[in-house]
Amino acid sequence: MSSPRAAHAVPSLSAAIPNQPGLHDPYWYEATLAEHFIVEMLDKASGIRSVTIQVPAIPGIDDVMVACEDGRTIWYQVKHTRAEANLTFAYLANAPTDGKSLLRQLAEGWKTVVAQGDVELHLYTNRKLGQQAVRVQRAGVDTILPPLSEFWTTLSTLVGSAGHINEIRMPSDMEPGWQQWREELDSLSDAEQLRFLRSLHIDADQPSLPQLTRNTVERLSGIFGIPVPIAQRGRAQLDTQLRRWATSLRGNQIAVTREEACRALQIPGEEIIGDHEFPPPEPFFPSRSGFVADLAQTVCSLQRGIIFLTGSAGCGKTSIVSALANRAEPVVDLRFHAFRPLTPGAATLPQDYSQTATAAALWGDLLGRLRQRFYSHRLWEAGVPVRNDFLLDDPGRLREHVLRLAQLLATDRGRPTLIAIDGLDHAARAKTAAPEQLRGRPSLLEALVPPEDVPEGVVFIIAGQPGWSQYPL
Known part of the structure; x- marks a missing residue:
């Protein structure tokens, strides 16, 4: 397939987005996503058994793990930005000078857990998928990487119908990008590569942190049939527990179950009215x-x-x-x-x-x-x-x-x-x-x-x- 995109000027990868001051938005975004799933778990129809924030010893896909009653585990790697930055092909597949590409990290993390059973992997981000091709130098060769939005849409369709990874034939303008992906997946066998790509979901253009928070409150309101102001108080109780659920304070109890979530929503003592536990008078007649x-x-x-x-x-x-x-x-x-x-x-x-x-x-x-x-x-x-x-x-x-x-x-x-x-x-x-x-x-x-x-x-x-x-x- 010919590529009219290649005929146009494409921006250099070196045109970086200015750095933003570092706040804790990415951490709260990750925690709020977990909180959203914890609320969702309280709907009996959700099929969610537990939610874990930062799963130990599973690098690359460890941000949030949702365990389902049917045995599936759904792993979320969360990427948040406050800048108007897209999720580009290069961001996903290019390795930094001192580490591994995000794609390779996802693949290696998936390989660690896939033996446990039915696994879904989600890259969850509030970024939009990149819409532009980008020119890069790879092994001294000038290469144009395709827009991730088009590349991922095409690859997802082909992966669904392929019987073997080598049966996948990408359009000619995406072939250099496809070869780079295969290189980043070389820690997996051919069969594992196909399974990995079938299990991978890229959830782009997801809600901002404020909107995700509002969505969580609205879901809590809907599940319990309560006004939003009451749901906001309930969500505040869950926020308080994030200090334990997302830190070493949780100890060995790393999974948040339905019972744990219910206990977190309580307001012990505040709903007790009056004094009812006094002893009989002394001396008792x-x-x-x-x-x-x-x-x-x-x-x-x-x-x-x-x-x-x-x-x-x-x-x-x-x-x-x-x-x-x-x-x-x-x-x-x-x-x-x-x-x-x-x-x-x-x-x-x-x-x-x-x-x-x-x-x-x-x-x-x-x-x-x-x-x-x-x-x-x-x-x-x-x-x-x-x-x-x-x-x-x-x-x-x-x-x-x-x-x-x-x-x-x-x-x-x-x-x-x-x-x-x-x-x-x-x-x-x-x-x-x-x-x-x-x-x-x-x-x-x-x-x-x-x-x-x-x-x-x-x-x-x-x-x-x-x-x-x-x-x-």
Whole structure:
């Protein structure tokens, strides 16, 4: 094929692009690409099992490795520029005076891992493929290297149909470039060269660093069905973990799994509302010990249901719930107090907490405690929402997950999960006497589970003073 390009003046390779000040953009570009795949991994349909940044002892293709559930590994070598520089034929195939060409590095890296199974190799860059031919001196001969964009398009087509590397016949104006490629691939056998070229993808003209960051946030938003501002907070949590995932701080745990990604998205402690882990008062009134023992025996005999613990103010309802939770073998697994309780010796009667009177506070707190106490190492496996705001703090969705996870916990342990909700009268008081405390949000009274909806393996103790019409019937 004739080449009209050769008849035109072609720029010299010596016309270099001015150097740019060195910032950390290339490192963040690489890390953000890995972060994008980590987010993608959280889509069950992605087929991604893990993502590794800077794979040890695999030079040339080690920037990002994506391991897939079907056994494939996808290796990314990342090249970023802040200058308007194209990815040229010479940049890819010419060897610097003190090293190997990028093409040779890619080939040797591929050879290191190809025995592991099905391998894809990607050269990922925000540069565009070169559009111009370039004149160079090779072995004292004036040679014109073709535009990489045209060369790669042609070669990719021929590689797909060739049965042997020697069957590939490039157009005459690309033949010098093809011979240079073959020379740079001489560490591979003929069969390996063909396999390598079939596995190689050049992903050029990819998003800039800011756009890749936006794409990652939008993907997180789409996977979890959350607004972009909430997704941005989630992405910030992942950014924090990059300090460990991309450095020696990670130790021997180099792959980021779905479980690891879920743990990274958490905001431990920040979604816990109120104080619910206090011990029973000391001294514990002996008159209550027998009642606590009988109540423990009763609740442990149930497989599902609700027990209503009621009595006048100061009779010890909260102390009894605390005693059940603080036994040597606790009966209560999770508890929520809608107020700070009155204890012996307290100088004043505590005021109700407006924060703990809402449905979102109740179910969000219980979900947070389930997540931290029982599911912290199997968030993905158990389908645990990693953050309450990823459920938009919707009481119905929060409650649904609490009931599901409580039932799963009961199945795993072979005994019912017992949840105590104390202070219903305080929630009722907030709803009637101080509705402004709720700020228009549903009261926890409106979100209690009806007896017929309590799942198998879950038992509730609900406690409060008698006589409030706001209690659900």
